[in-house]
Amino acid sequence: MQAIYLADLHVHSSYAISTARDITIPALAQWARCKGIQLLATGDFTHPAWRAHVRDLVRPAAGDLFTYADTHFILGAELSCVFRHGGKTRRLHLLVYVPSFAVVEKICAFLDRAGAKLAGDGRPTISLHARELTSAILELEPRSLVIPAHAWTPWYALFGSKSGFAALDECFGDLAPAIPALETGLSSDPAMNWRVPDADGRSIVSFSDAHSPRNLGREATAFYGPMTFDGLAAALRTEGIAYTLEYYPEEGKYHATGHRACNVRYLPADTNARGTVCPVCGRPLTVGVLERVEALATRPEFALVADERGFLHGPDGRPPFRHVVPLAQILAEALGVGERTKTVSRVYTALTTAIGSEFGVLLDAPVADIADVAGERVADGIRRMRRGDVAVEPGYDGRYGAVRLWPDET
Ligand SMILES: [Zn+2]
Ligand SMILES: [Zn+2]
Numbered sequence: 152m153q154a155i156y157l158a159d160l161h162v163h164s165s166y167a168i169s170t171a172r173d174i175t176i177p178a179l180a181q182w183a184r185c186k187g188i189q190l191l192a193t194g195d196f197t198h199p200a201w202r203a204h205v206r207d208l209v210r211p212a213a214g215d216l217f218t219y220a221d222t223h224f225i226l227g228a229e230l231s232c233v234f235r236h237g238g239k240t241r242r243l244h245l246l247v248y249v250p251s252f253a254v255v256e257k258i259c260a261f262l263d264r265a266g267a268k269l270a271g272d273g274r275p276t277i278s279l280h281a282r283e284l285t286s287a288i289l290e291l292e293p294r295s296l297v298i299p300a301h302a303w304t305p306w307y308a309l310f311g312s313k314s315g316f317a318a319l320d321e322c323f324g325d326l327a328p329a330i331p332a333l334e335t336g337l338s339s340d341p342a343m344n345w346r347v348p349d350a351d352g353r354s355i356v357s358f359s360d361a362h363s364p365r366n367l368g369r370e371a372t373a374f375y376g377p378m379t380f381d382g383l384a385a386a387l388r389t390e391g392i393a394y395t396l397e398y399y400p401e402e403g404k405y406h407a408t409g410h411r412a413c414n415v416r417y418l419p420a421d422t423n424a425r426g427t428v429c430p431v432c433g434r435p436l437t438v439g440v441l442e443r444v445e446a447l448a449t450r451p452e453f454a455l456v457a458d459e460r461g462f463l464h465g466p467d468g469r470p471p472f473r474h475v476v477p478l479a480q481i482l483a484e485a486l487g488v489g490e491r492t493k494t495v496s497r498v499y500t501a502l503t504t505a506i507g508s509e510f511g512v513l514l515d516a517p518v519a520d521i522a523d524v525a526g527e528r529v530a531d532g533i534r535r536m537r538r539g540d541v542a543v544e545p546g547y548d549g550r551y552g553a554v555r556l557w558p559d560e561t
Contacts, residue, residue, distance in 0.1 A: 155393045156378045157187060157510065159371045160227055161246060161300060161334060161358035162194035164201040167229075167273030171363035176208040178364045180222035186368040187508030190216070190378055192227030192248065192358075195273035196255045197262060206252060214379020215250035223378060226255055229274045229300055230262075231307060232281045236322070242314040243281055243322070244274070244300035244307045246334060246358075247288060250380045254292040261287055281309075282323050289329060296384055297329070301336025301360060302344075303440040304405045308336070310347075310447060312438035317447060319349045331387040332356045337370060338403025338440035338546065341395060341472045342455055342465055346448035354387045357395040357472070368509070369477055371396045392470040394462055396510070399474045400440070401543040402552040408439040409547035416547045419445050437548040460514065461537050476536045476554050478502070478509045482525075484556055485532040498525050513537075532556045 165174040176193075183191050193209075195201045209217035209224055217224040227248045234241055249255055259269060267275045277284055285297045299309035299319075306313050309322060316322040323330055332354035335344055341355040357370035373393040374386040385391065400406055409416040413431035419442055427436045455463040462471040482498050483490040503509050505524045506516045512533065522530035535541060535556045546552030 153375045153393075154377065155373050155375060156189040157368075157371050157373045158190040158383070159183070159186075159188050159358050159361070159368050160190070160192040160225065160248065160356070161229065161360045162192045162227070162367065163229070163360070163362055164193075164195040164198060164204075164273045166198040166201045167195055167362075169362060170273070174364055176205060176219050176224075179367065180219045182364040182367045183222040184220070185503050185509060186371075187510035188222070188368050188371060190223045190225060190383075191367070192246075193217075193224050194227060194229070196226050196228040196249075197230070197259055197267075197269045197275050198273040199259075199270050201273060202252075202255065202259075214377065214382065216378070216380060225380065225383065226250070226252070230284065231274055231276045232284055233276055233278055234280045236280065236316075240314055241281070241316070241322075242307045243309050243311065243316075245281060245284070246296075246298040246300045248296040248298075248380075248383075249288075249292055250294055254295065257291045258288060261291060282326055285323060285326050285329065289326075294380065294384065296331065296387065298332045298334055298356065298387075299330065300334050301338075302333045303339045303443055304336050305437050305439065305443070309333075310443060312443045312446075331384070334358060335370070335395075335397070335400075336360070336403065336405075336440070337398045338400050338406040339444060340397045340400045340474070341469065342453055342463070343400065343441075343444045345453060345465055345469060346444060346450050348449055352390075354390050354392055355395070355470075356387070356392070357397055365479070366477075368396070370398055371510075390468070390470065394470055395472040397472050397474050399476070399541065399543045399552070399554055401545040402554050403440065404546040404549050404551045405437070405439050406441055406552060407545040407547035408436050408442045410434070410436055411548040411550050416545065417442075418545070439547055441545075457539070461539065473514075474539065475513050476541065476556070478512055480554065481532045481536060481556065482529060485529045498529065501525065502529075 212218045319327045344350045356372045359369045375391040376382045453465040462473045464471045482495045542555045542558035544553045
């Protein structure tokens with residue numbers, strides 16, 4: 152059997168806009184261990200203060216990675232490109248990974264010269280065409296990895312309905328083959344992505360985009376092969392993925408189409424019947440991920456087959472995936488309390504300590520062992536989650552959807 156490691160490579164620091172204040176390398180490492188994740192991205196390597204913090208705390212490890220306590224780190228950042236193309240303003244986020252601090256310094260110097268305000272936002276805005284930026288990064292270090300982030304979200308994504316592209320070629324031109332992967336984002340899952348030709352021959356990866364340490368791993372990818380920078384690059388280029396763990400895509404905050412302020416939510420059947428203009432305010436609706444995938448898809452939905460662990464298998468050669476609900480969310484619903492309560496935190500700690508990690512609890516631990524620690528009700532919640540026996544109300548226009556394990560109890 153090949154070695155497998157679980158990775159979450161879309162992470163932010165406290166210096167990125169709208170993130171929590173308590174993000175530190177020790178906090179990230181502690182939560183990664185608790186979740187069962189072996190490799191994290193540092194996030195935000197372009198931010199000088201965060202970079203100094205990372206540099207102070209991590210130690211170099213084999214294969215151009217770094218460690219803190221039990222957790223491995225890869226140098227990673229998210230860049231927000233805003234540029235004109237084809238007479239339209241385009242906005243898209245790119246995930247970038249590099250093998251050394253020396254390369255980080257070169258990229259930061261380049262971005263600085265390009266006028267980016269790196270000390271402002273941990274996810275800096277770069278006024279360069281995504282193709283030019285990718286080309287510059289690959290020229291500075293050919294081993295660098297560039298992956299379009301949350302590829303489908305309306306406002307800041309490669310395929311986004313508001314300011315994105317219809318195809319990878321259209322954006323990256325001759326550099327399209329250098330893009331090894333697409334990140335699903337919370338509002339889509341691999342099966343949705345497989346319907347689009349640009350996903351052929353590319354890895355479909357899932358990461359958390361966590362804005363606080365406790366949200367690490369709400370999506371994650373299990374890679375095959377050696378846990379090194381080049382091992383990861385090879386896995387990305389050959390779809391060397393054992394599986395991905397996914398949010399229910401309906402739970403993502405841009406899954407359906409709609410207007411949050413007007414309380415209008417449309418699924419594709421609604422937009423087919425009524426179009427994409429808001430019946431309340433008359434402005435265009437925010438076209439969601441489901442609609443956008445439908446627009447760019449060239450093939451119908453795949454029939455998925457679930458295995459005994461609840462992993463969904465699609466076409467030959469594509470890695471399986473499964474939907475998971477974060478443990479704190481399951482506990483909150485099972486125990487009838489808020490997610491951030493002491494009760495949830497106590498049971499969460501008891502379970503993850505007894506079983507070893509959150510993913511151990513969610514995916515593999517015998518339900519009887521869960522019942523012993525947390526009671527029958529929690530065990531039943533895990534059983535329902537594993538069977539996919541959940542009701543999901545779709546999110547739209549920036550509002551998260553809601554997953555219910557006991558939809559009949561209100
Ligand atoms: Zn982003
Ligand atoms: Zn409206």
